[in-house]
Amino acid sequence: METFQELGEFGFIDRIAQHKQGGDVLCGIGDDCAVFALDAEWVRLVTTDMMVESIHFTQTAGPEGLGYKLLAVNLSDVAAMGGTPTDAVVSVSVPADLDAGYLERVYNGLFACAEQFGVVIAGGDTTKSPGPLVLNLTLSGKMLRDRVCYRSGARPGDRVYVSGSLGDSGAGLVLADASVSMDNVDLQFLIRRHHRPEPRVALGAALAKSGAVTAMMDVSDGVASDLRHICRASQVNAVIREASVPLSGSYRTFCEATRRRVLDLALSGGEDYELLFTVDPDRVDAVERLGASTDFPLVSEIGQIEEGQAELFLEDENGRRAVLTAKGFDHFR
Amino acid sequence: METFQELGEFGFIDRIAQHKQGGDVLCGIGDDCAVFALDAEWVRLVTTDMMVESIHFTQTAGPEGLGYKLLAVNLSDVAAMGGTPTDAVVSVSVPADLDAGYLERVYNGLFACAEQFGVVIAGGDTTKSPGPLVLNLTLSGKMLRDRVCYRSGARPGDRVYVSGSLGDSGAGLVLADASVSMDNVDLQFLIRRHHRPEPRVALGAALAKSGAVTAMMDVSDGVASDLRHICRASQVNAVIREASVPLSGSYRTFCEATRRRVLDLALSGGEDYELLFTVDPDRVDAVERLGASTDFPLVSEIGQIEEGQAELFLEDENGRRAVLTAKGFDHFR
Numbered sequence: 001m002e003t004f005q006e007l008g009e010f011g012f013i014d015r016i017a018q019h020k021q022g023g024d025v026l027c028g029i030g031d032d033c034a035v036f037a038l039d040a041e042w043v044r045l046v047t048t049d050m051m052v053e054s055i056h057f058t059q060t061a062g063p064e065g066l067g068y069k070l071l072a073v074n075l076s077d078v079a080a081m082g083g084t085p086t087d088a089v090v091s092v093s094v095p096a097d098l099d100a101g102y103l104e105r106v107y108n109g110l111f112a113c114a115e116q117f118g119v120v121i122a123g124g125d126t127t128k129s130p131g132p133l134v135l136n137l138t139l140s141g142k143m144l145r146d147r148v149c150y151r152s153g154a155r156p157g158d159r160v161y162v163s164g165s166l167g168d169s170g171a172g173l174v175l176a177d178a179s180v181s182m183d184n185v186d187l188q189f190l191i192r193r194h195h196r197p198e199p200r201v202a203l204g205a206a207l208a209k210s211g212a213v214t215a216m217m218d219v220s221d222g223v224a225s226d227l228r229h230i231c232r233a234s235q236v237n238a239v240i241r242e243a244s245v246p247l248s249g250s251y252r253t254f255c256e257a258t259r260r261r262v263l264d265l266a267l268s269g270g271e272d273y274e275l276l277f278t279v280d281p282d283r284v285d286a287v288e289r290l291g292a293s294t295d296f297p298l299v300s301e302i303g304q305i306e307e308g309q310a311e312l313f314l315e316d317e318n319g320r321r322a323v324l325t326a327k328g329f330d331h332f333r
Numbered sequence: 334m335e336t337f338q339e340l341g342e343f344g345f346i347d348r349i350a351q352h353k354q355g356g357d358v359l360c361g362i363g364d365d366c367a368v369f370a371l372d373a374e375w376v377r378l379v380t381t382d383m384m385v386e387s388i389h390f391t392q393t394a395g396p397e398g399l400g401y402k403l404l405a406v407n408l409s410d411v412a413a414m415g416g417t418p419t420d421a422v423v424s425v426s427v428p429a430d431l432d433a434g435y436l437e438r439v440y441n442g443l444f445a446c447a448e449q450f451g452v453v454i455a456g457g458d459t460t461k462s463p464g465p466l467v468l469n470l471t472l473s474g475k476m477l478r479d480r481v482c483y484r485s486g487a488r489p490g491d492r493v494y495v496s497g498s499l500g501d502s503g504a505g506l507v508l509a510d511a512s513v514s515m516d517n518v519d520l521q522f523l524i525r526r527h528h529r530p531e532p533r534v535a536l537g538a539a540l541a542k543s544g545a546v547t548a549m550m551d552v553s554d555g556v557a558s559d560l561r562h563i564c565r566a567s568q569v570n571a572v573i574r575e576a577s578v579p580l581s582g583s584y585r586t587f588c589e590a591t592r593r594r595v596l597d598l599a600l601s602g603g604e605d606y607e608l609l610f611t612v613d614p615d616r617v618d619a620v621e622r623l624g625a626s627t628d629f630p631l632v633s634e635i636g637q638i639e640e641g642q643a644e645l646f647l648e649d650e651n652g653r654r655a656v657l658t659a660k661g662f663d664h665f666r
Contacts (some may be wrong), residue, residue, distance in 0.1 A: 005429035005430065036420060093388070124381055131464040134383070138471035140473075
């Protein structure tokens with residue numbers, strides 16, 4: 001017998017991805033959203049995420065933040081295709097002894113996020129749980145068919161970009177559980193980056209509209225892991241320049257206070273929910289203009305795409321390269 | 334503090350239903366599916382169901398049947414609007430020590446059902462569970478906007494119909510756990526009706542197309558409970574004629590063998606996944622023709638709609654009426 005843990009999540013997804021697709025499906029398993037043709041011009045996007053108590057959250061975290069994040073992580077998936085989110089359905093499995101007020105506060109956080117991003121919560125399913133509180137949200141969106149940003153479009157020579165700053169959420173997760181002596185403003189910024197990630201919906205749509213983006217996804221497991229998905233889907237290599245990885249001042253302070261290497265959580269921390277995308281080298285101006293606008297978060301060029309078989313490298317300031325794995329870059333030191 | 338159990342599932346749904354709807358939503362919380370306008374002519378349907386180990390199933394039931402049922406119960410919701418199912422996404426939360434082969438068999442059952450009904454499984458989310466196996470499926474469908482069968486369209490004088498036979502699934506649930514001395518063919522029929530409900534997708538679409546149906550839903554909690562939803566949404570009363578409730582021979586045999594009143598599980602047993610619908614009295618011919626066709630299951634007229642404030646009555650052969658509650662009809666005896 002092989003347990004689910006041994007097979008692993010990605011091993012299991014590979015197995016079920018072999019199920020044949022058809023109908024109006026333009027993209028099934030293997031991207032941030034499933035993509036369906038609505039007509040010759042428009043597509044529908046669908047994504048779903050499950051959050052399970054004691055795996056993804058504990059009840060000590062604020063319930064409003066939990067409801068907010070349930071929608072936000074799905075919004076990030078729609079943003080990663082360049083789409084506009086429209087509506088969602090929510091399933092909850094609830095322990096019988098849970099305070100009904102707690103659950104109502106979860107929904108209040110969800111509704112607040114829905115209002116902020118113009119999403120309708122249109123129904124769902126409510127059921128009892130024998131143990132953990134379980135939440136599932138399925139989000140739909142729409143966009144123009146010829147603007148969809150898949151993971152598979154990166155080409156050698158493309159520039160690799162990321163929005164915002166990396167590692168903040170990973171630091172926030174550490175800080176939520178441990179006592180670290182550092183400035184309270186920095187501390188609150190990092191914890192908030194973990195509990196209230198801002199899905200980059202407006203930026204994603206603007207990037208897709210620009211026509212300059214060749215591949216896009218969101219950063220949920222850390223760039224070291226996620227960029228590999230683009231490389232595999234596109235059959236290319238990628239190089240990240242160590243000095244170009246965008247880091248917030250609060251994150252640098254955290255790394256100093258906890259004596260961590262700044263690149264560890266920045267590349268492998270996860271839950272940043274920033275956009276990771278590749279750009280046609282002849283059209284970087286369009287992307288730089290968006291990043292310079294106050295309507296959008298910062299965007300940073302962190303490396304480039306090269307020919308190859310889905311290998312990732314980290315390059316230091318002297319041009320020396322090390323293989324970058326999902327677990328980190330220890331070969332380098 | 335009020336616990337979730339005290340508030341109850343419907344109490345909680347009432348609370349969250351107060352959240353304002355908008356956008357392209359034609360119908361949000363409160364029907365079998367959410368309904369969204371795609372354009373002037375077409376709508377999209379969305380429904381979601383969560384199944385939790387030890388609440389909805391145990392691992393002793395076959396994994397293929399579990400996967401089948403996860404999709405089938407959602408198909409039944411799309412059928413209840415009169416729609417055509419198109420695609421689904423699936424989330425699973427998996428205990429680390431679960432046999433990966435078991436989960437693969439769940440998916441095999443799901444894929445078999447998807448193939449049978451022409452549904453594409455287009456992606457999902459896979460995550461660890463600290464305890465129970467949890468499955469969630471969100472199904473989309475489409476149909477013509479002016480054919481959608483809501484719960485709210487029943488009018489005084491309409492006939493109440495139900496497809497197939499009632500009580501079989503409730504009996505099958507009893508038989509799956511208890512030893513009852515009865516013919517094996519009957520026993521297997523009833524257990525199968527519980528584990529492999531046949532969503533009435535073709536019938537639902539044909540009924541919607543006929544234009545004769547004024548309201549429709551699927552029977553998931555038992556007619557005594559579900560017909561009340563139509564009565565509330567339509568602001569009418571309903572009368573069920575005791576002698577007209579369709580019962581299978583196997584179910585009658587089960588009731589004799591276990592000394593049960595035949596109406597108990599038939600009206601309150603749940604999980605029949607038959608269609609419950611009201612028909613314009615001038616157009617019953619169209620519905621009777623469908624029911625007489627070998628392409629569709631039997632349909633039976635079981636009562637009628639009257640003016641009133643969402644009360645249900647059960648009428649015996651002598652025309653005597655008793656109030657029918659979701660818990661049954663004990664006032665009657």
